[in-house]
Amino acid sequence: MMPPQLPPGSLIKIIEVIAILVGAFSGFIEARRKRMDLVGVFVVAFITAFGGGTLRDILLDKRPLFWVSHQEYAILIFVLALTAAPLIQHLRQIVSERLIVIADAIGLGMFAIAGVAEAMRAGMPIFIASMMGVITGIFGGVMRDIVCNEVPMVFRDGKPYAICAFFGCWAYLLQMHFGAEHDFALWTSASGITILRLICWKFDMRLGR
Numbered sequence: 001m002m003p004p005q006l007p008p009g010s011l012i013k014i015i016e017v018i019a020i021l022v023g024a025f026s027g028f029i030e031a032r033r034k035r036m037d038l039v040g041v042f043v044v045a046f047i048t049a050f051g052g053g054t055l056r057d058i059l060l061d062k063r064p065l066f067w068v069s070h071q072e073y074a075i076l077i078f079v080l081a082l083t084a085a086p087l088i089q090h091l092r093q094i095v096s097e098r099l100i101v102i103a104d105a106i107g108l109g110m111f112a113i114a115g116v117a118e119a120m121r122a123g124m125p126i127f128i129a130s131m132m133g134v135i136t137g138i139f140g141g142v143m144r145d146i147v148c149n150e151v152p153m154v155f156r157d158g159k160p161y162a163i164c165a166f167f168g169c170w171a172y173l174l175q176m177h178f179g180a181e182h183d184f185a186l187w188t189s190a191s192g193i194t195i196l197r198l199i200c201w202k203f204d205m206r207l208g209r
């Protein structure tokens with residue numbers, strides 16, 4: 001399978017921004033659960049939002065890193081952390097495991113597809129591109145959980161997580177190979193990852209059990 005020729009990445013950037021916002025939101029929630037102060041909230045949100053994309057860019061030898069070349073992303077997280085401070089006490093009332101799982105599933109889909117699309121734009125072989133998508137999708141959440149002194153969700157709940165991202169990345173690659181419209185492939189694959197992850201969580205589907 002030859003790597004598909006991708007159009008300019010305007011929609012990929014939109015998906016990346018959505019992923020950053022959702023990732024930061026899941027970081028806010030987890031930091032609140034751990035009763036962190038404003039600095040802790042910002043650090044956890046920053047790591048969750050940028051961890052996967054940073055590792056992807058390092059592995060792709062891409063410089064500067066995506067959030068360095070687009071400083072507005074970092075500024076956005078900083079402003080969100082500041083504006084979230086007055087709401088932290090109220091967030092305690094709505095924080096739940098379900099909310100974290102939903103935010104994490106949306107972020108997984110968005111980050112994974114942004115990652116695989118960026119890897120294909122960089123000319124990576126298709127299997128490596130799919131792995132880059134998985135890494136981009138899961139690594140921010142892994143770093144969030146480690147900083148919050150938790151076993152990462154991808155390793156502890158036993159439900160398909162990275163596998164959902166892997167299947168979604170291949171759904172995107174196959175759609176592109178067979179000539180699907182690029183925007184359609186992006187959105188359907190990202191949505192598919194999110195829905196598959198939520199189905200696995202809702203019905204308690206577990207690996208190796």
